[in-house]
Amino acid sequence: MGFGGISMPQLLIVLMILVVLFGTRRLGSIGEDLGGAVKGFRKAMKEEGEDKEKLDSKAQ
Template identity: 65%
Template sequence: MGGISIWQLLIILVIVVLLFGTKRLKGIGTDLGGAIKGFKKAVSEEEKDADFEQKKQVEEKSAAEPVSTETQSDVKEKS
């Protein structure tokens, strides 16, 4: 009734195996797995690069701000 049953999926699987063969399907699976692994690696490297850039910007910003070495007591003594 509108859905795909398990038997229909099994028939499709058998037809695909007969058409392509197990070696070709194994190769496709290996290639697909390698592509997914490469994608995950690229995403994690991108996140690391973004974190590094944020830290670098914070360090540059803090280095650009002048640091006052005078304390409030030093300012009062000068007055």
Template identity: 60%
Template sequence: MGIGFRELLIILVIALVIFGAKRLKTIGSDLGGAVKGFKKAMAEGEDEDSKQLSAPAQKDADFESTPASKSDSKSSTV
């Protein structure tokens, strides 16, 4: 049920007639650059998300190892 080779060829011919060869080449180049930029932004977003998810765990570990928190836990047990 997907688009076959014939349908793609017909769409390409219609686009070539409407836009012309030079304009079609420019459109393809611009579209490729947009897809590349989108993928790069998605990868950067995933990196930031993973950093934010690991950062709270690191902050909790730093908080537990501070001298003030150790002295508080010792004074409460005495």
């Protein structure tokens, strides 16, 4: 059994369909954009946590 009840052959078929529809360049750029978005989100969450810690330390 694979990811969420989807087997490996089914995942490969879906991947092949995506490559045919979008092409490898477009999928690469989508992956790059998604990775950048996740990186930015993590950075924002880290900065927010640091700001919250500073406020907590000043309050005490």
